[in-house]
Amino acid sequence: MRQSRLFTKTTKNISAEEKSLNAQLLTRGGFVDKLAAGIYTHLPLGLRVINKIGNIIREEMNALGAQEILMPALQPKANWQVTGRWDELDVLFKLKGDDSKEYALGATHEEVVVPLLGKFIFSYKDLPISVYQIQTKFRNEKRAKSGILRGRQFLMKDLYSFHADEKDLGEFYEKIKESYWKIFERVGIKEKTYLTLASGGTFSKYSHEFQTVTDAGEDTIYICKKCHLSINKEILADINPVCPECQSEEFDVKKAIEVGNIFKLNTRFSGPFNLRFKDADGKEKIIFMGCFGIGLDRLMGTVVEICNDENGIVWPANIAPFQAHLILLKPDDKESAKEAENIYDALQKADIEVLFDDRNLSAGIKLKDGDLIGIPVRLVVSGRNKGKIEVKERAKEEVRLLNLNEIIELIKGL
Amino acid sequence: MRQSRLFTKTTKNISAEEKSLNAQLLTRGGFVDKLAAGIYTHLPLGLRVINKIGNIIREEMNALGAQEILMPALQPKANWQVTGRWDELDVLFKLKGDDSKEYALGATHEEVVVPLLGKFIFSYKDLPISVYQIQTKFRNEKRAKSGILRGRQFLMKDLYSFHADEKDLGEFYEKIKESYWKIFERVGIKEKTYLTLASGGTFSKYSHEFQTVTDAGEDTIYICKKCHLSINKEILADINPVCPECQSEEFDVKKAIEVGNIFKLNTRFSGPFNLRFKDADGKEKIIFMGCFGIGLDRLMGTVVEICNDENGIVWPANIAPFQAHLILLKPDDKESAKEAENIYDALQKADIEVLFDDRNLSAGIKLKDGDLIGIPVRLVVSGRNKGKIEVKERAKEEVRLLNLNEIIELIKGL
Numbered sequence: 051m052r053q054s055r056l057f058t059k060t061t062k063n064i065s066a067e068e069k070s071l072n073a074q075l076l077t078r079g080g081f082v083d084k085l086a087a088g089i090y091t092h093l094p095l096g097l098r099v100i101n102k103i104g105n106i107i108r109e110e111m112n113a114l115g116a117q118e119i120l121m122p123a124l125q126p127k128a129n130w131q132v133t134g135r136w137d138e139l140d141v142l143f144k145l146k147g148d149d150s151k152e153y154a155l156g157a158t159h160e161e162v163v164v165p166l167l168g169k170f171i172f173s174y175k176d177l178p179i180s181v182y183q184i185q186t187k188f189r190n191e192k193r194a195k196s197g198i199l200r201g202r203q204f205l206m207k208d209l210y211s212f213h214a215d216e217k218d219l220g221e222f223y224e225k226i227k228e229s230y231w232k233i234f235e236r237v238g239i240k241e242k243t244y245l246t247l248a249s250g251g252t253f254s255k256y257s258h259e260f261q262t263v264t265d266a267g268e269d270t271i272y273i274c275k276k277c278h279l280s281i282n283k284e285i286l287a288d289i290n291p292v293c294p295e296c297q298s299e300e301f302d303v304k305k306a307i308e309v310g311n312i313f314k315l316n317t318r319f320s321g322p323f324n325l326r327f328k329d330a331d332g333k334e335k336i337i338f339m340g341c342f343g344i345g346l347d348r349l350m351g352t353v354v355e356i357c358n359d360e361n362g363i364v365w366p367a368n369i370a371p372f373q374a375h376l377i378l379l380k381p382d383d384k385e386s387a388k389e390a391e392n393i394y395d396a397l398q399k400a401d402i403e404v405l406f407d408d409r410n411l412s413a414g415i416k417l418k419d420g421d422l423i424g425i426p427v428r429l430v431v432s433g434r435n436k437g438k439i440e441v442k443e444r445a446k447e448e449v450r451l452l453n454l455n456e457i458i459e460l461i462k463g464l
Numbered sequence: 465m466r467q468s469r470l471f472t473k474t475t476k477n478i479s480a481e482e483k484s485l486n487a488q489l490l491t492r493g494g495f496v497d498k499l500a501a502g503i504y505t506h507l508p509l510g511l512r513v514i515n516k517i518g519n520i521i522r523e524e525m526n527a528l529g530a531q532e533i534l535m536p537a538l539q540p541k542a543n544w545q546v547t548g549r550w551d552e553l554d555v556l557f558k559l560k561g562d563d564s565k566e567y568a569l570g571a572t573h574e575e576v577v578v579p580l581l582g583k584f585i586f587s588y589k590d591l592p593i594s595v596y597q598i599q600t601k602f603r604n605e606k607r608a609k610s611g612i613l614r615g616r617q618f619l620m621k622d623l624y625s626f627h628a629d630e631k632d633l634g635e636f637y638e639k640i641k642e643s644y645w646k647i648f649e650r651v652g653i654k655e656k657t658y659l660t661l662a663s664g665g666t667f668s669k670y671s672h673e674f675q676t677v678t679d680a681g682e683d684t685i686y687i688c689k690k691c692h693l694s695i696n697k698e699i700l701a702d703i704n705p706v707c708p709e710c711q712s713e714e715f716d717v718k719k720a721i722e723v724g725n726i727f728k729l730n731t732r733f734s735g736p737f738n739l740r741f742k743d744a745d746g747k748e749k750i751i752f753m754g755c756f757g758i759g760l761d762r763l764m765g766t767v768v769e770i771c772n773d774e775n776g777i778v779w780p781a782n783i784a785p786f787q788a789h790l791i792l793l794k795p796d797d798k799e800s801a802k803e804a805e806n807i808y809d810a811l812q813k814a815d816i817e818v819l820f821d822d823r824n825l826s827a828g829i830k831l832k833d834g835d836l837i838g839i840p841v842r843l844v845v846s847g848r849n850k851g852k853i854e855v856k857e858r859a860k861e862e863v864r865l866l867n868l869n870e871i872i873e874l875i876k877g878l
Contacts, residue, residue: 083580119507
C-alpha cells in the first residue's frame with residue numbers, strides 16, 4: 051500500500067488522559083482511535099494486526115478440531131436468568147428493546163452456546179465437540195484506564211468445549227494449553243508469559259491464566275523461583291506462600307497482564323440448562339464443559355507493551371501490519387523514485403506486504419514515522435547505492451546493503 | 465471437512481413462528497439458529513457463506529481504493545446529540561453504562577466516522593477519501609418477521625466517502641453503483657435486481673436502492689416497462705405514476721428486497737460536526753459525504769429466497785459453503801470407502817473446498833441432506849462405477865460419470 055494514500059497520519063498530539071503506553075503508541079502510530087474510555091476504533095494499520103492475530107488463533111483452534119461460529123451480542127434476559135447471572139454479573143450491560151423486552155449485551159456466551167449445542171448433542175457419539183467464535187464482547191467496566199488492555203467493548207476468541215465426562219474435559223484442557231503456548235509463541239510473547247494458577251470462580255477450585263510480565267499489568271503474579279509455576283496474588287492467601295508444585299517458598303513478584311484464561315466449567319452451565327446426552331449404556335448423563343478465552347485487542351496491546359523502544363513499536367514479524375516498509379527518501383529524484391517503484395512492484399509480486407512511503411515529506415519525518423509504526427524490515431531507497439538497497443531490521447541496529455533477492459529471502463525468513 | 469464431524473445436523477423441526485422461507489431453509493440446513501426474533505447465530509455452514517459474501521464485498525471496496533476500518537458499536541450519547549438523531553432515530557437501542565453514562569448501539573456510523581475523519585482530513589490534498597467496515601449493527605425493529613432479512617442485530621458493510629465538492633461526490637456515487645452491480649453479479653442476484661429511485665431522507669431528494677425482486681420482499685417497486693428504471697412505491701406519489709427517465713406510464717409492480725442503498729449525504733453530517741478542509745485557495749470549505757450500505761445477512765437471505773427449489777437451497781458457486789459435496793453412499797463397503805477417501809484427498813490437494821459425507825446414514829438421508837444444503841456440485845461414490853464418479857450439479861437435472869480431472873475442471877470453471 052502507498053503511504054500517501056493511507057488516510058491515517060502519525061501524530062504527537064494525544065489526549066493527556068491516555069496514560070497507558072500501549073494506547074499512546076498505537077494512537078500516535080495511527081493504529082487505533084479512542085471514541086470513549088475503553089472504546090476504540092481500529093484504523094487500517096490496527097485492523098491488519100488484529101486480523102493477523104485472529105488468523106493465528108483461528109489456525110490453532112481449527113487444528114484442535116474446533117468449529118467456528120458467530121453468536122449474537124444481543125441476548126434475551128431469560129437466558130441469563132437460567133444461570134442466575136442476570137443479577138450476579140456486575141459487568142453486564144442491560145438494555146430494553148421494543149415492547150419492553152430486556153436484553154443483555156454478551157459479556158461472555160455460555161448463556162447462548164449451551165442451549166444452542168443442546169439442539170445438536172443427543173448421544174455420546176456427538177461428543178466431544180468444541181465450538182469457538184471471534185466476536186465482540188461488551189463489559190461495563192468500572193475502570194477502563196489501561197488503553198486497549200481493558201475495554202468496554204473488545205474482540206475476543208471464546209471457545210466452548212463439551213465432554214462426556216471429567217476425564218475427557220481434562221484431556222482437552224491439556225491440549226488447549228499446548229495450543230495457547232503455540233499462539234503466544236507465534237505472536238511473540240511466549241518468553242514473558244507464565245502459566246498461572248488463578249481462581250476458578252464458583253465452578254472449580256482453580257483455573258489457569260496465561261500471564262505476560264509487564265509493568266503495565268493489572269495483576270500481580272508470584273513466580274516460583276524453583277519450578278517457574280506462577281500463582282495469581284488473588285489466590286495466594288488460599289495456598290499460603292508455598293508453591294503447590296514444588297513446595298518452594300521463594301517467588302519473584304511481577305506485574306502481569308492476563309492474555310488468556312482457561313476454565314473447567316464442569317457442570318456449572320450444563321446443569322441449569324439441563325444439557326445432557328445419552329451414553330452407550332442408554333443412560334442420560336450431564337455434559338461437562340470447558341471455556342477458553344483470548345482477547346484480541348488485549349493481545350495486541352500486550353505485544354505493544356513488550357515490543358517497543360524509545361522510538362516506537364517493534365512488531366514481531368507474524369503480526370506486523372506489513373512485512374516491509376519501503377521508504378523513498380527523495381521523491382523528487384526521478385531515478386530513485388523509479389527504483390523505488392520497481393522494488394515496490396517486485397516485492398508485491400513476491401507476495402510480500404509492503405507499505406511504500408512515497409509521501410512528499412522530509413527524510414527525517416519518514417524515518418521517524420517508520421520507527422514509530424514499527425514494521426520489521428525497513429528498506430531505504432536513496433539513489434546513492436546503485437542497485438543495492440539499504441536494509442535495517444526494526445529490532446536491530448545494523449544497516450546493510452542488500453540486493454532484491456537477498457531482501458526477499460530475509461523477509462520470508464522472519 | 466468431514467460431515468461426520470460437523471456438529472450441526474439438518475432438521476425438519478423448526479418453530480411454527482418461522483414463517484419466512486429464507487429462515488426455514490437456512491435453519492433446516494443448519495446454517496443459522498434463531499436465538500430470539502431477529503437475532504440469529506451463524507453456524508459453521510452459514511458463517512462460511514457470510515465470509516465469502518464479505519470477501520467479495522471487501523475485494524470490490526478495496527478496488528475502489530476504500531480503506532477498511534472497524535468502528536465500535538458502543539457510541540456515546542453526545543455524538544448522537546450533535547446530529548439530533550439521539551431523539552430522531554426510532555430504531556436506536558439506548559443503554560446506560562457505569563456512572564450513568566449513556567450510549568447508543570450503532571445502528572449506523574455517521575456519528576462516529578465523521579469526527580474520526582475530522583482528525584485526519586486537513587486540506588484538499590487529503591480528499592477524496594473513503595473508509596468502510598464490515599461490522600455488527602443493532603436496530604430496535606418493531607417487527608422482525610422476515611427471517612434474516614430484517615434483524616435486530618446484523619452484519620453490514622457501510623462505506624463513508626468524503627469529497628471536496630458535490631461534483632466529486634457525484635462521480636464517486638457512479639463508481640459505487642458499478643461496484644454494487646459487480647457484487648450482485650458475483651453473488652448471483654444481478655438479474656433480478658433493479659436500481660430503484662427511493663426517498664433521500666432529509667438530506668437529498670432521492671437515494672438509490674438496489675431492489676431484488678422476490679415475493680418475500682417488504683418493499684413494492686414499480687419497474688418501468690420501457691426503460692427498466694425502478695421506483696420505490698414510497699416516493700411514487702411525489703412523481704406521479706410517470707417514469708422520470710422516459711415518461712412512460714406503464715409499470716410492472718413487484719415485491720422486492722432492498723439489498724443495497726446508496727446515499728448522497730451531502731453536508732447533512734459534515735455540517736453538525738463542522739467537518740471542513742482547506743482548499744487550494746486557502747479557504748475553509750465544508751466536506752460533502754456519501755454513505756453506501758450492504759447488509760450481509762440480508763444478502764444471504766435474499767440469495768436463499770431466490771435460489772432454491774422444493775428440495776432445498778441452490779447456492780451460487782461463488783458463495784456456497786463448500787465447492788463440492790462428496791457423498792459416500794455405502795460407508796460399510798470398504799472398496800468404495802477407500803475410493804471416496806482418495807477423492808477427498810485429491811480434491812483438497814487441488815484446493816477445492818469439499819464437504820465429505822462420510823456419515824453412517826442411509827443413502828436416502830444423505831442425498832436429501834445434500835439437496836437441502838445446496839452445494840453446487842454433488843459427487844456420489846457408490847462403488848459400482850469403476851473409477852468414474854457420479855456427478856450432479858445442484859442446479860441441473862443431468863447426472864454424469866466423470867473422472868477426477870474432469871471433475872476438478874468442472875468445479876474450477878463454475
